[in-house]
Amino acid sequence: MSASWSRYPREDRRAEPPVVRVTESDPNPLLHVDSLTATIHGKPVLQDVSFHMNHGETLALTGESGSGKSLTALAVMGLLPASAVASGTIRFGDTDLTRLADRDLRRIRGREIGMVFQEPMTALNPLQTIGHQIAEVFRIHRAMPPDVTGLLRKVGLDVSPGRYPHELSGGQRQRVVIAMAIALKPRLLIADEPTTALDVTTQAQILDLLKDLTRTEGMALLLITHDLAVVADMADRIAVMQKGRVVETAPTAQLLHQPQHTYTRALIAASSHRAHLPVRQTGEPLLQATDVSVTYPLPRPHPFAKQRRFTAVDNVSFTIRKGERLGLVGESGCGKSTLTRALLGLEPLATGRIEIDGQPVLANGRPNRDTQRRIQVVFQDPYGSFNPRHRVARLISEPFHLLDRPPPKDAVAEALTAVGLSPDDATKHIHAFSGGQRQRLAIARALIIRPDLIVFDEAVSALDVRVRAQVLDLLARLSESHGLTWLFISHDLHVVRSVTDRVMVMRHGRIVEDASTEQLFTAPQTEYARSLLAAAPRLPAGLPG
Structure with a gap:
């Protein structure tokens, strides 16, 4: 085993909180983990872990x-880091894996x-x-x-x-x-x-x-x-x-x-948590996509073959109104990400037009600076979207270059406060924050220039259920305090139902259903939408909390 295994007297271990174990007796379990404890560089990472599998x-x-879930699995596989010091037993059948x-x-x-x-x-x-x-x-x-x-x-x-x-x-x-x-x-x-x-x-x-x-x-x-x-x-x-x-x-x-x-x-x-969005009337059209198509060239079988193209987005039209919270769902490869890049002006259009208040997002084939200021995005991986060498103040003020005049001096502090963080966090580096806090920083960066539209691209899919619930409640509060308009893209249908007024379902590059959130989830009109809802995992009804 990569880790160093040793025995420590039980009385030296830290006091434990109450543990509830309901197990079925099995005289010969397949896997029996008993009192597994591990430290990495002296820091406890596993403490008296015990369970069995039949x-x-x-x-x-x-x-x-x-x-400690993944570390427990790595311990069973004998793949703990070399710096780990572990004790306890892991019996697989009649074999003690810790002694091999x-x-x-x-x-x-x-x-x-x-x-x-x-x-x-x-x-x-x-x-x-x-x-x-x-x-x-x-x-x-x-x-x-x-x-x-x-x-x-x-x-x-x-x-x-x-x-x-x-x-x-x-x-x-x-x-x-x-x-x-x-x-x-x-x-x-x-x-x-x-x-x-x-x-x-x-x-x-x-x-x-x-x-x-x-x-x-x-x-x-x-x-x-x-x-x-x-x-x-x-x-x-x-x-x-x-x-x-x-x-x-x-x-x-x-x-x-x-x-x-x-x-x-x-x-x-937290697993069954739903954010409570404020009810409000939507306004005039904000973003309008008309007959939008995006294509990519396919490899030629030989140099003289006719160039073929793959259609990722196929003749899509829709409108997002001011104050509306729109969801976009569909399977991987359906065209959600390509359509998102097109809305941000990052993808050339084969046909069609995308406008914000009548202004095209593409001007002469390049992103329009005026519309870029009015639409911001929050990505799935907040750590990957930040430069770890810079401090928070610089990271969340990146959109300032889109402004025509200098921002207010307290803009950074105001943005951090709006997402539930402290103005003092502006001096820290991104590695000092948890996953949920990093996503709050990503939202602060999107908010800081007060855009008209925010695109959330799988913004909570990588978060734990309790952190996800906190971020969804944050969005609900921001929706009320800032009057946000957003496009929420996710494969998690439970989350989409929680934070949208209307949902579009995408398949093979086309919008196959567009309905209010409750109508889609209670009475979907297409077979594809029904199959998506049927496939979504759900907790049993009547759970506590």
């Missing part, structure tokens, strides 16, 4: 970012325990075909030559093994990673946030695939996620982690309907 069981390990040398652990990884990571693109080698990477599992363990095509079909993927990862969609890449993880039919499969970045239909397909594989292959599944709705009908039991500890374990239905720990109750309440 053969063929699905256990969900849930909690917020930093709770790394050479012996490598024999177990892949053959006995498989793992599916959150981001499939980083888990796959972009320079090798998917068939070569799947076959590598067999070569490492000196197993029989694989039927790669049959393995791909087992995970519902009918593509050539000669394809490269970049030629596949996010859902297809995740299926390849799952195929690698189950290639040698391990007894335990660990899935670490396997559906976080996927749209609702792809997410439903991946979850159904994992459920089917555990049933047909007889595998146990350790599912790590922060989304309780995902595991509500997936897991046999749920273990809740907070600050490196397992604070409650119980069968799924019992834990959801009768949570015993305060933290568990808070997670359940």
Whole structure:
């Protein structure tokens, strides 16, 4: 194991908060983690973690970012950082994994325990075909030559093994990673946030695939996620982690309907939280898109072939009125991101026109400075959209270059206060903030020049449920205090319902349904919209909080 394992007297450990454990007895569990404690550079990251898994069981390990879920999975795999010092036991069948040398652990990884990571693109080698990477599992363990095509079909993927990862969609890449993880039919499969970045239909397909594989292959599944709705009908039991500890374990239905720990109750309440938007009348048209199409050139099969083009956005027309809160939903690849770039003036149009108050967003093929000032954007990853070398004051004042005259001296302090942060935060660097605070800073940057329209592009999809609830409540307050108009793009239908007045559904580059939020969610008119709503994970009705 990469980490250094040692024993510490139990009396030296920190006092623990009350822990609730409801377990079913199993004399021979498949996996038994007992008193697992770990520190990294002297900082406690896991504290007395204990749980077990039965053969063929699905256990969900849930909690917020930093709770220790992924570190627990890495400990089971023997992949803790070299700087980690750990104690406790991890028994897999009759084997204590903490006592094995790394050479012996490598024999177990892949053959006995498989793992599916959150981001499939980083888990796959972009320079090798998917068939070569799947076959590598067999070569490492000196197993029989694989039927790669049959393995791909087992995970519902009918593509050539000669394809490269970049030629596949996010859902297809995740299926390849799952195929690698189950290639040698391990007894335990660990899935670490396997559906976080996927749209609702792809997410439903991946979850159904994992459920089917555990049933047909007889595998146990350790599912790590922060989304309780995902595991509500997936897991046999749920273990809740907070600050490196397992604070409650119980069968799924019992834990959801009768949570015993305060933290568990808070997670359940946040998972079903809906922001309360102020009711208001919309005004005159603000943004108008008319017959908008965006195309991309396709590779030519030979130099003399006729140039073909792919249509990403196909003849789209819609209007956003002043004060309106509009949602845009659809599967990955439907054209949402391309349409967003077109609205921001970052994508040339094949046909059509986009205007803000009659002014085109593109002038002579370039972004119009006057309209750029009137529309701002909040991206999915706030850390990636900020320069980590600069302080907050400079980061959130970046839009000032769009103004014709100097901004007020207190503009930065006012923007920070508006999003619930302190003016003193202006002197800090971005790494000093949590994920939710960084997203607040991204919203402050969008607000600072008082734009007419803000585009939220998957702005809360990477946040934990409690942080997400706080950010949604912040948007509701800003909607009332600033009279914001926004376009909210997300694959999370529960969130979209919470923060919009009207929703557009996009498919294959076209708007296939445009209706008020409540009408869409209660009486969708198209089969595609109904399939999206049916695929969205949801918590059972009647939960506390």
